[in-house]
Amino acid sequence: MANTISNSNTPPAQLVEVAAIASRYKGQQDQLMRVLLECQKVVNTFSEDVAAIIAREMGLSQTHVYGFITFYAMLSTKPRGKYIIRMCKSAPCHVRGAREVVKAMEDFLHIKMGETTEDNRFTLEYCECLGICDISPAIMINDKTYGNLTPESARELLKLYIREEGK
Ligand code: FES
Numbered sequence: 299m300a301n302t303i304s305n306s307n308t309p310p311a312q313l314v315e316v317a318a319i320a321s322r323y324k325g326q327q328d329q330l331m332r333v334l335l336e337c338q339k340v341v342n343t344f345s346e347d348v349a350a351i352i353a354r355e356m357g358l359s360q361t362h363v364y365g366f367i368t369f370y371a372m373l374s375t376k377p378r379g380k381y382i383i384r385m386c387k388s389a390p391c392h393v394r395g396a397r398e399v400v401k402a403m404e405d406f407l408h409i410k411m412g413e414t415t416e417d418n419r420f421t422l423e424y425c426e427c428l429g430i431c432d433i434s435p436a437i438m439i440n441d442k443t444y445g446n447l448t449p450e451s452a453r454e455l456l457k458l459y460i461r462e463e464g465k
Pocket residue numbers: 386387388389390391392426427428429430431434435436
């Protein structure tokens with residue numbers, strides 16, 4: 299089933315930021331993905347309001363923008379956690395134990411891939427090759443990459459994030 303965009307409330311300050319980003323690319327339809335990825339860093343998840351503002355500022359149809367957002371898995375229409383954990387699902391990581399690392403993270407966080415923890419702290423997602431295959435299996439947590447993971451080191455890494463949060 300296709301994703302739908304919620305009409306959840308996006309804070310006004312974020313809408314202003316989104317409008318500023320999108321307005322820099324007015325009329326540049328080929329830059330839509332770039333704009334959406336930049337906006338996603340601001341809003342975390344796309345609501346109807348956000349999609350409408352991007353469409354207006356770029357001079358595109360809302361249908362086109364909605365279609366893009368709901369088609370690409372890397373664009374989120376569901377609220378996500380403070381830390382987005384992206385597990386590489388490409389072949390080199392897969393053959394070097396990604397599946398076991400995924401299982402360890404799912405068990406530790408009590409969620410499945412694609413889900414967010416109840417406290418909105420962590421989201422688990424798959425992604426394509428992160429470009430660091432020499433240290434596979436690899437993950438990215440927000441903007442930081444980690445490689446040579448084992449189930450144990452993945453659990454330790456998550457514990458570290460939880461500890462850092464508590465400080
Ligand atoms: S295959 Fe996983 S980082 Fe390249």
